[in-house]
Amino acid sequence: MQQLESSNRILVVDDEEQMTAFIATYLRNEGYSVTVAHSGVEVLSAFEKTTLNGYDLVLLDWMMPGMNGLDVCKQLRKFSDVPVIFLTAKTDEIDKVLGLEFGADDYITKPFSVRELEVRIRVVLRRRLPQAQTSIDVGEEPRMLKRGHLSIDFSKHAVYLNNQSITLTPTEFKLLCTLAKHPGRVYSRMDLLEIALGDEYAGYERSIDTHIRNLRKKIENDFSNPKLIVTVHGVGYKFGDPT
Template sequence: MAERILLVDDEVKILDMVDNYLSSEGYQIGRASTGLEALEVLSGNSYDLMVLDLMLPELSGLEVCKRIRQDSDIPIIMLTARGDEIDKLLGLELGADDYISKPFSLRELGARIKAVLRRSKPSPRNGISDTLLVENLRLELTRYELYIDNQPVSLTPTEFKLLGTLAINPGQVFSRLQLLEKVYGDIYQGYERSIDTHMSNIRKKLEKNGSHIVIKTVYGVGYKLEVEPE
């Protein structure tokens, strides 16, 4: 079955251009041109990924992302026409999985979509258990589900991949570049600092839900997972 993508942008030319390209690549496309319309379309339909413009009428892309993350982990690629780094970081903090700046090439957008969809799907385990237990955390690796003290905790696909990488290798230090390679599959130039934002989000969720493990920053190197001392 063809994967379904929801495009959200108030510029009709961009919607038409991206729609035509992605349709030719075999995707099924849904469209919305305002923030409120995006929420309405998403509430009544199932999509595999959303391409969400930052600047929208009625509700901004950031607000749309924030509302979606209250009850959905659909992968989100944020579009922004601004060069301001703060907008990109805000989008990641609110739960976006990736971002791309306008103007962009259709081929680049297509590659980003494939990368995000790829990491939102279970990876072959090759005989390794699908369940990973670390202290009071349980990660269901093929279902992208995290439980802390048997209570479900929502993570985006990118957050789950990052936590899973660290949890499978407790105590091992990973550089930002290594984490990019593990999670994105490709090295995105300038994306190393986006890892910091994702890690911050993961830490907040772990702390809020009583995790017995912590993600430590190894300054000048990267990150590692440790068991919290009693």
């Protein structure tokens, strides 16, 4: 694995060496620190010796020989919430939804503009920062928020269910914070898209449904009958009464 020098730390994983070299060079020139890997096995093997805390974001190719990107993402999600952006030649909506369901935060289809890629990276990295105020979600940020058996520590970017720590992706964390701060308030999908993903996000509205589904699997006692994150049919979602 080749280490390049700068600030925000990006891991680029693709079996095509020309592709990784091209992306790494562009991101280095934009001020990022870039590490390159060419297989999922190489990535996971390296993480056995280190930790994902050494990276701020992973750019992950979907179609690689051996262990593909979906398998790598699934393994990463067992022990890390590091943001993942898929690089994929797949363009069907079902494939994009599948990537999100496996824990990715975003995806970009090949061929792509490196300028668009860098914008996507900035948007996802921004979700790692302390909860930002938006035109929709204004108010003083609490340090700790409790809703029934669910606790959110904003300062530590941590979530606890029944006093047990649970791992959320940056997108899931921001969605949960937004909804939990205003129980009963209904947010449309477009509201949540703007708050959680940013107005620069070029995805589609229904991607929020996938992130909500993943979040429910982690925080609801009964995923098939959610009590915390409630669907308001024809509108969007709200945080229900956890008592």
